[in-house]
Amino acid sequence: MNQRTQIRFLHDGRRLHLHDGPIDIVLEAFGAPKEIEKAYSAAAERFSSVLDELCSELPDLRKPAGEGTLNGVIAQRMLDAILPYAASTFITPMAAVAGAVAEEVLQAMTEAADLSRAYANDGGDIALHLSAGEQFEIGMVELPETPSLLGTVSIGASTPVRGIATSGWRGRSFSLGIADAVTVLAQAASAADAAATVIANAVDLPGHPAITRVPACELAPDNDLGLLLVTQYVAELSFEEIHAALDNGLRTARNLLDRKLIVAAALSLQGEVRLIGDSLQLMHASEVETRAHA
Amino acid sequence: MADNDVIRCDACPVLCYIKDGRTGACDRYGNRNGQLVRLDPHIVLDRAVSRGDSLVPFLEQSKEWDGNLLGGLEKFVTAIGAGTTYPDYKPAPFIISSKVQGVDMVTVVTEGIFSYCGVKLKIDTDRHLGAECSTVRAQGEPVGHVTTNEYGSQMLSLGGVRHLTGGSRHEGTVTCDTLLNLCNGKPAELVIDDGAKVTVQAGKPPVVDGMLEERMRVGCGSATIGMFAKQWEGKVDDVVVVDDHITGVLSEHQAGKLLGIPETGIRIKGRRSTPGRYFKVAEPGTSWGGTNISDPLSIVEGFKPKIAWPGLRLLMVSTTGEHFAYFELNEQLQPVEKDLPEALQQSVARIRENCEPALCTVLFMGGAGGSLRAGVTENPVRLTHSVRDALTRVTCGGAPVYVWPGGGITIMVDVSLMPQNAFGYVPTPALVAPIEFTLKLSDYGALGGYMDHVRPLESLLNRQKMSAALPDHAHRVGEP
Numbered sequence: 001m002n003q004r005t006q007i008r009f010l011h012d013g014r015r016l017h018l019h020d021g022p023i024d025i026v027l028e029a030f031g032a033p034k035e036i037e038k039a040y041s042a043a044a045e046r047f048s049s050v051l052d053e054l055c056s057e058l059p060d061l062r063k064p065a066g067e068g069t070l071n072g073v074i075a076q077r078m079l080d081a082i083l084p085y086a087a088s089t090f091i092t093p094m095a096a097v098a099g100a101v102a103e104e105v106l107q108a109m110t111e112a113a114d115l116s117r118a119y120a121n122d123g124g125d126i127a128l129h130l131s132a133g134e135q136f137e138i139g140m141v142e143l144p145e146t147p148s149l150l151g152t153v154s155i156g157a158s159t160p161v162r163g164i165a166t167s168g169w170r171g172r173s174f175s176l177g178i179a180d181a182v183t184v185l186a187q188a189a190s191a192a193d194a195a196a197t198v199i200a201n202a203v204d205l206p207g208h209p210a211i212t213r214v215p216a217c218e219l220a221p222d223n224d225l226g227l228l229l230v231t232q233y234v235a236e237l238s239f240e241e242i243h244a245a246l247d248n249g250l251r252t253a254r255n256l257l258d259r260k261l262i263v264a265a266a267l268s269l270q271g272e273v274r275l276i277g278d279s280l281q282l283m284h285a286s287e288v289e290t291r292a293h294a
Numbered sequence: 295m296a297d298n299d300v301i302r303c304d305a306c307p308v309l310c311y312i313k314d315g316r317t318g319a320c321d322r323y324g325n326r327n328g329q330l331v332r333l334d335p336h337i338v339l340d341r342a343v344s345r346g347d348s349l350v351p352f353l354e355q356s357k358e359w360d361g362n363l364l365g366g367l368e369k370f371v372t373a374i375g376a377g378t379t380y381p382d383y384k385p386a387p388f389i390i391s392s393k394v395q396g397v398d399m400v401t402v403v404t405e406g407i408f409s410y411c412g413v414k415l416k417i418d419t420d421r422h423l424g425a426e427c428s429t430v431r432a433q434g435e436p437v438g439h440v441t442t443n444e445y446g447s448q449m450l451s452l453g454g455v456r457h458l459t460g461g462s463r464h465e466g467t468v469t470c471d472t473l474l475n476l477c478n479g480k481p482a483e484l485v486i487d488d489g490a491k492v493t494v495q496a497g498k499p500p501v502v503d504g505m506l507e508e509r510m511r512v513g514c515g516s517a518t519i520g521m522f523a524k525q526w527e528g529k530v531d532d533v534v535v536v537d538d539h540i541t542g543v544l545s546e547h548q549a550g551k552l553l554g555i556p557e558t559g560i561r562i563k564g565r566r567s568t569p570g571r572y573f574k575v576a577e578p579g580t581s582w583g584g585t586n587i588s589d590p591l592s593i594v595e596g597f598k599p600k601i602a603w604p605g606l607r608l609l610m611v612s613t614t615g616e617h618f619a620y621f622e623l624n625e626q627l628q629p630v631e632k633d634l635p636e637a638l639q640q641s642v643a644r645i646r647e648n649c650e651p652a653l654c655t656v657l658f659m660g661g662a663g664g665s666l667r668a669g670v671t672e673n674p675v676r677l678t679h680s681v682r683d684a685l686t687r688v689t690c691g692g693a694p695v696y697v698w699p700g701g702g703i704t705i706m707v708d709v710s711l712m713p714q715n716a717f718g719y720v721p722t723p724a725l726v727a728p729i730e731f732t733l734k735l736s737d738y739g740a741l742g743g744y745m746d747h748v749r750p751l752e753s754l755l756n757r758q759k760m761s762a763a764l765p766d767h768a769h770r771v772g773e774p
Contacts, residue, residue: 004306021306022319055307220319221300221311 004051007044016040018105020051025105027120035113042112043105043120050074050101061093062224068093074100081190084261085198092224098125099165099193106189120189125165127189130157138164153264155185161263163189167196168268174216174223174230178245178269179203182253185264185277195262203249203267210235237270246274301325315463315723327467411660411725412453413476414706416444417492417500418510418652420613422538422578422586423448424489431485435468436461440486443539446510450484452476458723470723476656477709477717477725490580496656497710503580509649511613515542515583516571518613521648522641523549526609529637532558533609536575536593536617538584546570559601560608563593583612590619597627609638615646655708658690658717660727662703678703690716690729705729 006019010026018025025047029039053072054061060068061075065086070079070093077100078093085091099122106120106127117136118129128136135156155161166183169175175197182200186192205211212233216225219232237245246269253265253276264277299314303323310318317324324331415438417423423440424430430438430450438452457469475482481495493501500507512518515537523544526533532555533544544550545558547570564575575593579586587593590610597606604625611618620638621629634642678701688695688703693711698704709716718726 021308022321052307055309058308219313219316221313 005048007047016043018044018047020047023051023101023122025102025120025122027105027109028118029109029113029115030117031113031115035115039109039113039115039118042108046105046108050104054097054101061097062222064090064092074104077103077190081188081194084259085194089198089201090225090228091194091198094224095197096190096194098122099127099163099189099191102127102189103163122189124171125189125193126163128155128162128164130155130162132157153185159263160187161185162187163192165189165192165196167193167200169200169231169234173197174219174225176201176225176228176230177204177249178211178231178234179249179267180270181266181268182249183266183268184262186262191261195256195265199249199253199256199265199267202252203245203269205237205241205245205248208237208241210237210241234270239272242269242272245269246272250274250276299325299328301328301330303330305330410455411473411658411727412438412451412457413473413709414657414659415450415452415476415494416655416657417448417450417494417507418446418650418654419448419500419502419507420446420511420538420584421448421490421502421507421580422584423450423492423502424486428489429487431487432472432482433468435465437465437469437472437484440489452484453725466723470725473725474717477658477712477727479709494654494656496654498654499652500654505580507652509614509616509646510652511537511583512645512648513613514540515613516540516547518542518611518645519544519547519570520549522645523547523553523555525641525644526638527553527555529635529641530609531556531607532560533611534560534562534590534594535611535613536583536585536587536590537613538576538578539573540567541572541575541583541593543570543572557601558606558608559598561595561598563595582617583614590617591621591629594629597623597629599627602627609634609642611642611645613645614649615642615644618642656710657706658709658727659704659706660725662688662705662729688729690727 004020006017008017009015010017015026015028018027027040027043029036031039053074057068057070057072057075060070061078062068065079065082070076074097075093078096081096081100082091082093102120102122102125105122106118106129109115109118109120110129115129116131117134119136120127130136135154138153138155155164163186164183165186166181167173167175168179168181169177170180177200179200182196182203184192184196184199186195211231212235213229214232215227216223216230217227219230246267249267253262253267256262257265257277262277264275267274267276300311303310303312303318303325305318305323306320308319310320310323312318312323312325312330314325314328426440426442428440429436430440430452437457438450438454441449441451443449453469453473458466461469472482472484476494476496479496481493481498483491483493485491490503492503513521515535517540518535518537519533519542522533526544531545533542535542541562541564543560543562545555545560548568550570562572562575564572567573576582576585576587578584581588582590585593602623604623604627606623606627608621608623608629609618610621618634619631620634621631624630688697688705690705690707690712693707695705695707698706712728716728
């Protein structure tokens with residue numbers, strides 16, 4: 001194991017935190033104690049080389065799809081996730097890095113052990129494992145200052161959802177759009193990651209003066225987005241403007257839904273939320289209730 | 295990569311190029327003025343808790359996972375990290391991977407939380423440092439302002455979000471530096487617009503315009519008259535205690551009247567408030583009693599010939615006993631300075647003796663944001679309530695804090711009680727300060743906590759560690 005890697009339990013003694021460079025994963029496995037132990041060992045083992053693998057072909061991972069040569073397993077997951085968008089938009093495999101890593105670590109756990117449920121959560125991009133009859137309750141909090149859940153959604157083994165990802169301009173990665181958050185449910189974490197990026201980019205009001213945009217390379221010289229303008233600040237928008245921006249994102253989301261690239265999505269901008277996809281019915285109901293109490 | 299202000303971080307194989315004032319992909323390393331800085335060991339708590347990271351005792355090194363499923367459990371509720379923010383910082387759409395309201399995972403989109411922090415500086419001096427609201431500068435940059443005059447002290451307010459992030463980049467950097475120095479017990483040189491230059495350091499006397507301030511006054515001029523009237527009786531005919539706020543005159547003062555001290559016909563400049571008490575005898579300054587006078591007679595207009603008499607003995611003294619002069623009236627009723635008689639030397643010494651050593655004291659003030667609270671409990675507002683109800687004790691680096699009443703968790707702490715160099719910074723600029731929330735296990739449960747996870751702790755942990763992590767009784771907030 002490389003010297004940087006830190007692996008430790010969180011205070012509950014159940015969830016494992018894996019850290020290396022910019023990667024932070026929190027994961028948890030459910031099942032017989034012996035199986036959990038096996039799963040955690042496998043996750044730790046797999047994780048130890050993840051960052052080195054990625055960095056060995058980082059320059060190529062930062063190039064638009066098809067321009068680089070990729071060999072790694074995770075790199076391949078990343079590429080597969082972004083390929084559906086490569087023809088119509090600027091996107092690099094980096095758009096799916098977090099989801100792909102989550103997926104890879106989760107797979108290491110499920111291959112090594114018999115687990116009823118498991119998740120690997122890489123900074124918000126989550127890969128899920130559900131055996132028959134099991135389910136996860138996923139909650140969304142719009143702002144940590146607001147203690148109430150924005151909504152919850154049950155993801156059962158019978159649904160196709162195995163990946164969740166969130167993207168927005170406030171996030172750690174740069175966004176071309178103005179969505180505070182776009183959360184996507186998809187069949188895999190890497191697919192959700194790429195889709196969330198694409199939809200969040202589409203929630204936008206091009207040329208609007210309330211939006212501060214800066215070339216990505218001015219903020220981070222080695223960023224894959226280069227000269228593309230990334231959102232740094234969004235001033236208060238009128239209701240009509242919020243509506244228009246969300247509609248722009250919804251059009252993209254609907255297109256992805258029709259192409260079966262996503263299962264559902266929630267788009268949020270300055271307190272307004274749009275939901276698309278069947279799985280989010282529950283979330284919607286709960287959200288209405290939450291707002292009624294606010 | 296032609297920019298001079300870009301550095302390359304070699305902490306991990308990503309090898310980020312980082313521009314000045316920004317952090318790399320990990321948010322753990324940043325570029326500050328061309329230097330690679332690590333934002334540890336203080337965990338950036340806002341981020342840490344949002345990530346579902348563990349909250350560990352102050353500066354305790356977390357153990358590596360040893361492959362044992364039940365290892366690493368000694369860490370419990372006591373949290374320390376850094377309540378810090380990054381003005382242009384955009385937190386990830388985090389997931390808190392803890393159980394919330396029966397939910398397995400929670401997607402959290404945090405809002406950029408700004409560094410609302412600063413210091414309140416109490417400078418024990420009667421000297422005039424500057425008018426209220428005057429700008430306080432460090433290295434020429436505005437870093438705060440003069441606020442109220444307190445008893446024997448001048449208060450300054452430094453920092454705050456407007457200086458940290460609301461002004462120029464240089465203003466923010468200088469403000470951050472100044473706050474950091476003061477909080478870590480180092481000196482800072484401050485210049486007040488149209489006022490004094492003052493060097494301040496927590497726990498040390500201030501230096502005002504190059505003069506070391508040794509004592510703080512025992513009271514205003516009027517109060518000093520009241521305190522020492524009895525000791526002057528019979529040894530002197532009149533005493534003027536020079537004070538920029540309220541200058542006291544013994545013969546006219548109620549204290550003198552009660553002792554039967556006769557009128558002396560002295561006429562003092564300034565505005566008479568009540569008998570024997572004068573406002574504005576001179577301009578504020580750094581000399582006698584916080585005025586600008588160096589000749590005490592400059593505040594004496596003269597003596598009424600009908601009342602005064604040749605040989606009348608007058609003591610003039612400042613509120614700290616630092617300045618004093620003794621006069622006797624000649625035949626023309628002009629005051630002539632003479633050596634201070636032995637009998638009066640004692641009273642002047644007594645005034646000085648009653649003045650405490652002048653100090654600068656630094657209180658750090660900051661607010662624990664919602665996301666920070668959210669990391670401690672599943673329901674942030676409950677943590678606030680718990681703090682209010684004194685069930686949860688808030689400390690900064692182990693030092694007791696005062697929690698302001700009202701909403702949120704806004705705290706003040708005496709930095710001299712905190713461990714050395716307890717404060718750090720992030721390149722933003724913003725201060726990084728430790729903050730811990732400590733509470734009883736039972737209260738933690740009542741908070742709506744992780745009780746199902748806590749129970750194994752009780753059975754598995756060795757008891758000593760348990761009691762070390764948890765106080766045996768709840769402390770009222772602010773109680774040491």
